[in-house]
Amino acid sequence: MPHITPCLWFDDQAEEAAQFYVSIFEDARIGAVSHYAEAGQDIHGKPPGSVMTVSFELAGQPFLALNGGPAFRFNQAVSFQVVCESQQEIDTYWEKLSAGGDDAAQQCGWLKDRFGLSWQVVPAELSDLLGGPEPARAQRVMAALLLMKKLDLDALRQAHAGG
Known part of the structure; x- marks a missing residue:
């Protein structure tokens, strides 16, 4: 294979x-x-x-x-997604990967590390929070997500629940 x-x-x-x-x-x-x-x-x-x-x-x-030399640089068209099971994992990977990186490039769970490589540090349940048969829930989650740099799992869950 x-x-x-x-x-x-x-x-x-x-x-x-x-x-x-x-x-x-x-x-x-x-x-x-x-x-x-x-x-x-x-x-x-x-x-x-x-x-x-x-x-x-x-x-x-x-x-x-x-x-390979200076001819090419990373950009956000390619990123690697780190799927986390808890807020503690999100916090840990966010802190380590973003150390020395580009603070301005941090939004919605995305960050750039010190080498310019883009990462998405996201909770495993994000697709469930953004999906489902009730579009209003997804709208609230997306509105909350757009205000975040590092994702706050409890805040996303609260938005999904209507809080």
């Missing part, structure tokens, strides 16, 4: 980023690290021996971090 592995393009922070992400998630590990060789240096421009790629895993999901 084929696997899909997101490849994250960094300037030269691939190893630092992989170590940062692995430090946040419990079920995480660094895998193989490859290095640039002299071959192709006229194309990649990286010093021989410097880190080229770092494979790592977060919660069973494989990732590859690539030191």
Whole structure:
């Protein structure tokens, strides 16, 4: 069966980023690290021996971090969703992932980490709170959600209940 592995393009922070992400998630590990060789240096421009790629895993999901140079930057068109079971999990992941990140990019559970990568830290029940047969409940939840940066699970539940 084929696997899909997101490849994250960094300037030269691939190893630092992989170590940062692995430090946040419990079920995480660094895998193989490859290095640039002299071959192709006229194309990649990286010093021989410097880190080229770092494979790592977060919660069973494989990732590859690539030191590709400054040509590309992350944007919010791609984000990774961290689905949390409790407010404590939301608080923990929000605090760790947003440390040193872009405060202005924080809204509705979205944040940018210190490498510019976008994350959504959301409660597992968010789709239930926004769905269901009663549109008025979803409207209240959405109105509450739009006022938040880090999501407040109790406030979302209260909005759903009509409070």
